[in-house]
Amino acid sequence: MAGMNESIRNRFATPKSRLAELERRVAELEDEVQECRQLNLRLAELTDLVQELLLPVAQRDEEKVAAMVERYADKLG
Amino acid sequence: MAGLSQIRVDDAGILASSRDEVVLDVLLDGRRVWSFWLRRDGESHGGGSFVAWPPALRRFLQGTTRLQLVEHVSGAVLHDEELTLGEPGDDRRIAVEDAGGTPLGLDKDNRLSRTFDTRSEEHVAPLLDAVEEVLGALHAAGVEAFPAYGTLLGAVRGGKLIGHDSDADIGYVSRHSHPVDVIRESFRLQSRLADMGYPISRYSGAAFKVEVVEGDGAVRGLDVFGGFLMDGHLVLMGEIRQPFEREWVFPLGTTTLEGRTLPAPADTDRFLSATYGPDWRVPDPAFHFETPRSTHRRLNGWFRGTRVQRVEWDRSWSRKAPEVPAKPTPVARAVHEQNPDAKLVVDVGCGRGHDAYWLATQGMPTVGLDFSPKAYAATAARARAEGLPLDFHEFNLIELRHALGWGARLARTPGPKAVLARHVADATTRRGRQHLWRFSEMVLRDGGRLHLEFLLPQNENDRFARASHLRTLPMEKVAAELEARGGEVVRARELTIEPSGAPDPSGGRTGPRVLCRMVVQWQA
Numbered sequence: 358m359a360g361m362n363e364s365i366r367n368r369f370a371t372p373k374s375r376l377a378e379l380e381r382r383v384a385e386l387e388d389e390v391q392e393c394r395q396l397n398l399r400l401a402e403l404t405d406l407v408q409e410l411l412l413p414v415a416q417r418d419e420e421k422v423a424a425m426v427e428r429y430a431d432k433l434g
Numbered sequence: 435m436a437g438l439s440q441i442r443v444d445d446a447g448i449l450a451s452s453r454d455e456v457v458l459d460v461l462l463d464g465r466r467v468w469s470f471w472l473r474r475d476g477e478s479h480g481g482g483s484f485v486a487w488p489p490a491l492r493r494f495l496q497g498t499t500r501l502q503l504v505e506h507v508s509g510a511v512l513h514d515e516e517l518t519l520g521e522p523g524d525d526r527r528i529a530v531e532d533a534g535g536t537p538l539g540l541d542k543d544n545r546l547s548r549t550f551d552t553r554s555e556e557h558v559a560p561l562l563d564a565v566e567e568v569l570g571a572l573h574a575a576g577v578e579a580f581p582a583y584g585t586l587l588g589a590v591r592g593g594k595l596i597g598h599d600s601d602a603d604i605g606y607v608s609r610h611s612h613p614v615d616v617i618r619e620s621f622r623l624q625s626r627l628a629d630m631g632y633p634i635s636r637y638s639g640a641a642f643k644v645e646v647v648e649g650d651g652a653v654r655g656l657d658v659f660g661g662f663l664m665d666g667h668l669v670l671m672g673e674i675r676q677p678f679e680r681e682w683v684f685p686l687g688t689t690t691l692e693g694r695t696l697p698a699p700a701d702t703d704r705f706l707s708a709t710y711g712p713d714w715r716v717p718d719p720a721f722h723f724e725t726p727r728s729t730h731r732r733l734n735g736w737f738r739g740t741r742v743q744r745v746e747w748d749r750s751w752s753r754k755a756p757e758v759p760a761k762p763t764p765v766a767r768a769v770h771e772q773n774p775d776a777k778l779v780v781d782v783g784c785g786r787g788h789d790a791y792w793l794a795t796q797g798m799p800t801v802g803l804d805f806s807p808k809a810y811a812a813t814a815a816r817a818r819a820e821g822l823p824l825d826f827h828e829f830n831l832i833e834l835r836h837a838l839g840w841g842a843r844l845a846r847t848p849g850p851k852a853v854l855a856r857h858v859a860d861a862t863t864r865r866g867r868q869h870l871w872r873f874s875e876m877v878l879r880d881g882g883r884l885h886l887e888f889l890l891p892q893n894e895n896d897r898f899a900r901a902s903h904l905r906t907l908p909m910e911k912v913a914a915e916l917e918a919r920g921g922e923v924v925r926a927r928e929l930t931i932e933p934s935g936a937p938d939p940s941g942g943r944t945g946p947r948v949l950c951r952m953v954v955q956w957q958a
Contacts, residue, residue, distance in 0.1 A: 398739070429839045433829075
């Protein structure tokens with residue numbers, strides 16, 4: 358019985374170097390996941406600005422474009 | 435009821451022993467000033483638990499008081515003694531109050547505040563008016579908001595604001611289910627509220643503060659937390675991500691707070707369980723969120739990162755503003771001398787605005803930008819009174835909308851301009867630096883120069899760097915980043931400034947400072 362436990366342990370044992378490598382990869386993956394998540398805020402910021410600017414541009418209304426550029430910055434808080 | 439034994443109270447803190455965990459209120463002369471969990475917050479000490487006085491209370495603990503330890507849930511008095519802290523024989527009564535004599539207490543985060551149990555009904559009414567006003571404004575702006583966190587807890591548990599709480603919170607659950615849409619909606623709410631005349635400060639992509647002027651003219655800030663349902667979970671900015679169903683939120687029901695009927699999530703039991711756990715009915719004035727790391731990582735990754743070092747800077751700027759010095763900094767002088775044709779000077783991260791003020795007195799139209807209006811308020815008032823060509827605006831370099839929005843707006847002034855950024859590249863994040871380069875490129879589209887000053891790596895661990903919340907930057911790194919954005923480094927100089935003998939902001943003396951002054955231009 359003891360011999361069988363030993364063989365199971367060996368089969369599932371993870372060498373220290375392999376464990377360190379896995380830890381390093383998890384840390385790296387966590388960093389990469391955060392990088393991806395950070396795109397949400399950036400994309401929302403860009404979309405907000407483009408949408409606000411695109412409408413008056415599409416309407417070829419220079420006065421509205423000027424007013425939008427003034428007001429947009431004012432409302433950022 | 436829990437029993438306490440081995441009780442000893444002294445200048446260091448409170449030692450007590452209890453068989454079971456217990457939440458204790460500390461009353462001084464009959465008034466609660468602090469609450470804690472004996473075991474969770476204490477250190478094991480000779481068979482009991484020792485809880486040190488929180489730093490915020492220490493300065494008050496000189497004199498005599500009647501100290502009671504009361505079990506929060508049952509209200510049972512477990513200890514009652516008259517004692518003197520500080521100098522023996524000091525018979526002045528200990529008073530935990532502000533300078534105006536208003537009683538103060540510690541909230542659940544051990545911050546000194548004007549908790550509700552110290553306020554009368556007439557003091558609480560303006561807060562409730564403000565809550566109703568902001569709920570109404572958010573409704574008009576397109577979301578169904580309701581009291582959240584401690585405010586909802588107090589309403590559902592007893593129809594009242596919680597005594598040890600100090601402010602009201604508002605939340606809403608978006609119809610959107612993707613972080614990008616939730617953030618865009620939050621921007622749109624901010625814009626609508628700004629149109630209605632409310633000043634807004636943004637905390638993150640999904641939370642902001644709305645300022646409401648109360649009846650007596652006092653300004654109150656109410657926090658608004660955005661939430662959404664995603665993959666079968668309720669996510670609410672701040673602390674929450676729990677399995678949840680839409681039907682548990684919508685259609686909203688009602689709750690009663692201090693006699694007023696307010697909206698509430700459809701299933702307040704489930705909502706409060708998601709917020710505070712299944713034991714939310716048991717009062718806990720020392721509650722700590724145990725937010726899972728995965729929830730923090732999600733909220734940080736999706737929404738946060740735009741207020742780096744804000745707490746430290748706010749602390750610095752809350753000190754009294756010094757007089758405007760007669761002399762400008764060498765960088766401001768260089769901006770004046772080297773940009774005679776500039777139609778506009780932009781001082782990014784202007785702080786107190788002293789250089790901007792000096793440049794305006796030299797006849798150069800100037801705009802000062804800083805995230806903290808408190809920093810430049812005094813200089814702005816003086817410039818207005820003197821009719822100088824100087825404006826200041828709130829500006830957060832780390833928010834892309836600010837960099838692009840202000841870059842576009844300032845670029846509308848035709849002609850060459852100058853951008854001054856003294857200790858900005860070394861104060862902000864990598865993203866902030868990228869925004870600074872992009873912003874400068876936009877503002878200088880018609881020609882002109884960017885003048886930079888930043889600390890070099892020789893100052894690592896320098897006291898000035900720490901006291902001024904600065905990191906250091908290698909010159910080559912800054913030059914490479916600028917060149918990658920199409921900038922041309924016209925001049926870069928390393929120089930050593932010997933200490934002036936004046937105390938630095940931390941009160942100590944500082945050694946020689948090694949810094950870089952750099953001038954950059956873009957092809958017009």
